[in-house]
Amino acid sequence: MGNGDEIISNKRIIFRDYISGFPKESDMIPTTDTIRLKVPEGSNSVLLKNLYLSCDPYMRGRMTNVDSYIAPFTPGLPVMGYGVAKVIDSGNPNYNEGDYVWGITGWEQYSLLENPEPLTLVKIKYTYLPLSYYTGILGMPGITAYVGFHEIASPKKGEFVFVSAASGAVGQLVGQFAKLMGCYVVGCAGSKEKVDLLKNKFGFDDAFNYKEEHDLVAPLKRYFPEGIDIYFENVGGKMLDAVLANMKLHGRIAACGMISQYNLEESEGVRNNFLIITKRIRMEGFLVFDHLHDYPKFIEVMKQYITEEKIVYVEDTVEGLENAPAALIGLFTGRNVGKQVVVVSRE
Amino acid sequence: MGNGDEIISNKRIIFRDYISGFPKESDMIPTTDTIRLKVPEGSNSVLLKNLYLSCDPYMRGRMTNVDSYIAPFTPGLPVMGYGVAKVIDSGNPNYNEGDYVWGITGWEQYSLLENPEPLTLVKIKYTYLPLSYYTGILGMPGITAYVGFHEIASPKKGEFVFVSAASGAVGQLVGQFAKLMGCYVVGCAGSKEKVDLLKNKFGFDDAFNYKEEHDLVAPLKRYFPEGIDIYFENVGGKMLDAVLANMKLHGRIAACGMISQYNLEESEGVRNNFLIITKRIRMEGFLVFDHLHDYPKFIEVMKQYITEEKIVYVEDTVEGLENAPAALIGLFTGRNVGKQVVVVSRE
Numbered sequence: 001m002g003n004g005d006e007i008i009s010n011k012r013i014i015f016r017d018y019i020s021g022f023p024k025e026s027d028m029i030p031t032t033d034t035i036r037l038k039v040p041e042g043s044n045s046v047l048l049k050n051l052y053l054s055c056d057p058y059m060r061g062r063m064t065n066v067d068s069y070i071a072p073f074t075p076g077l078p079v080m081g082y083g084v085a086k087v088i089d090s091g092n093p094n095y096n097e098g099d100y101v102w103g104i105t106g107w108e109q110y111s112l113l114e115n116p117e118p119l120t121l122v123k124i125k126y127t128y129l130p131l132s133y134y135t136g137i138l139g140m141p142g143i144t145a146y147v148g149f150h151e152i153a154s155p156k157k158g159e160f161v162f163v164s165a166a167s168g169a170v171g172q173l174v175g176q177f178a179k180l181m182g183c184y185v186v187g188c189a190g191s192k193e194k195v196d197l198l199k200n201k202f203g204f205d206d207a208f209n210y211k212e213e214h215d216l217v218a219p220l221k222r223y224f225p226e227g228i229d230i231y232f233e234n235v236g237g238k239m240l241d242a243v244l245a246n247m248k249l250h251g252r253i254a255a256c257g258m259i260s261q262y263n264l265e266e267s268e269g270v271r272n273n274f275l276i277i278t279k280r281i282r283m284e285g286f287l288v289f290d291h292l293h294d295y296p297k298f299i300e301v302m303k304q305y306i307t308e309e310k311i312v313y314v315e316d317t318v319e320g321l322e323n324a325p326a327a328l329i330g331l332f333t334g335r336n337v338g339k340q341v342v343v344v345s346r347e
Numbered sequence: 348m349g350n351g352d353e354i355i356s357n358k359r360i361i362f363r364d365y366i367s368g369f370p371k372e373s374d375m376i377p378t379t380d381t382i383r384l385k386v387p388e389g390s391n392s393v394l395l396k397n398l399y400l401s402c403d404p405y406m407r408g409r410m411t412n413v414d415s416y417i418a419p420f421t422p423g424l425p426v427m428g429y430g431v432a433k434v435i436d437s438g439n440p441n442y443n444e445g446d447y448v449w450g451i452t453g454w455e456q457y458s459l460l461e462n463p464e465p466l467t468l469v470k471i472k473y474t475y476l477p478l479s480y481y482t483g484i485l486g487m488p489g490i491t492a493y494v495g496f497h498e499i500a501s502p503k504k505g506e507f508v509f510v511s512a513a514s515g516a517v518g519q520l521v522g523q524f525a526k527l528m529g530c531y532v533v534g535c536a537g538s539k540e541k542v543d544l545l546k547n548k549f550g551f552d553d554a555f556n557y558k559e560e561h562d563l564v565a566p567l568k569r570y571f572p573e574g575i576d577i578y579f580e581n582v583g584g585k586m587l588d589a590v591l592a593n594m595k596l597h598g599r600i601a602a603c604g605m606i607s608q609y610n611l612e613e614s615e616g617v618r619n620n621f622l623i624i625t626k627r628i629r630m631e632g633f634l635v636f637d638h639l640h641d642y643p644k645f646i647e648v649m650k651q652y653i654t655e656e657k658i659v660y661v662e663d664t665v666e667g668l669e670n671a672p673a674a675l676i677g678l679f680t681g682r683n684v685g686k687q688v689v690v691v692s693r694e
Contacts, residue, residue, distance in 0.1 A: 280637060284627075284630070285629075
């Protein structure tokens, strides 16, 4: 910094083209460009040095050319996603050189963002906490878990909570929030290692490996003989059907994601919808983007939880921007154990 | 009355045995018994003369031997359902000879009910309104529509409302409630006659015959170019999928029934569940049985609406207990136009 007129090389991961089905590494192409380390004169932009990038399941949706709650990626431009970065230069009054920020950035070493907004590019207040946490527990997955559990699921002490994809970026937090609230919580995940993590690290009351069950209704009946009050839905499809069959009266489903469905040409049909009526279930979908105004409140609560060691967080860290495509794809095969982070640079 | 020791004949419709698939007339057997027109000495019972019986879709569920929110019928005993009756004799302090009541009774000319409860056998306060209305607009379907629309769907003036099975016992009321609230409301039904009724009698802004559409997504897009805020769900299956595809952000689905699914061995799969997340939809099932305590408030509102001709109600009336089985089955083929009532006796 200071040497602002320097033009240096900038490794980037370019989104090739829209896909259907399962994403492949070749859908994301590593290239090297150059970039001038200064924002254009008189612009409102910021220039970021990206430190940590986040792999999140919702990104699969942006690889299909369908306008949903978030626009598709642009072929030929870098993959975009949440990340943690340092401000190298700024023409924007909300950001200063040297600030650390988290928010939507590019999959590249340096990103020039035009007109960033305080809600989508957030200045990091507590830089003494691990910066990578702002891709997870202190970032989008954190507030997703917090809002989804506390606001959408309306939990009460003593209730029975089930979390799918429970060792993931969001799930591990939901389970811990449920325990802090005095709920009984069971999670499912896709390997013995993850199940051990749920029970021994995150304090779930119980956990199971869904890949070892040929029928999902039976294990849920075993773990919830009295039924499920709250289902935190991350996977969809057959799991949702099995959960509906095991819900209690007046149960609530906080629908956060359906990762099992994202790479299918046609979604699996859910057959137990009628139970929503007979059991008077409330199923509610939510997106964290509607709740970002709660972030200032959330960060204070979470900072406290982390400082007091009431909540722990497990990350799966991959070194190097060039390994980001494989890391993203790994989300859909369950390769990651905990929140998937890509380290671009540690400073 | 007076001649209490009289023993007279009692025509009854006996539930034969549990079924799967579509119900047939032969599943319900007309017989003739005798009955003494007096309650047993010292009992808490009431003896009813049944006047009007109600055919309701939920009754299909009681013909299968699965314990759901309401117990299955007992083979060898009469079909049970909502009806309007006159109290002939009573050993119960809550009911007097000569009272008119509505609630769960038997498909027979006379019913002896042990220990009836005020919430399930309701004394009729306004006997000057058509007594048959207590099987519909002033009974269970009425409070279902009222609670489902006003409490579960959280309507706001100017919102876009879609009602399926819209000319039925519940749907015709939901549409009229929506108009009274200042919503735009479209209904669908299964014949030209019903569609005309929706538009010309109940004041729906528009209506269509779903049987004339080979795809349900397209007509919904046509009638709701801006999308649906509220769906009052009576049919399930493909219709639910098509509605999900046409819902607006933050839409609400009040799930009341899924009549298209009741006779299937396996429910149709609903594939658009993921849209619940991306559109932040709240889908909530409800049963009127949870809301019967609202009846006293409801009846005052409805009496007013009827007296002031703000709400109209169409019944499809069948004469004679012996025709009740065919009338019940007709619900599932859409034979009825309006609320299906069976007249056992007009006094």
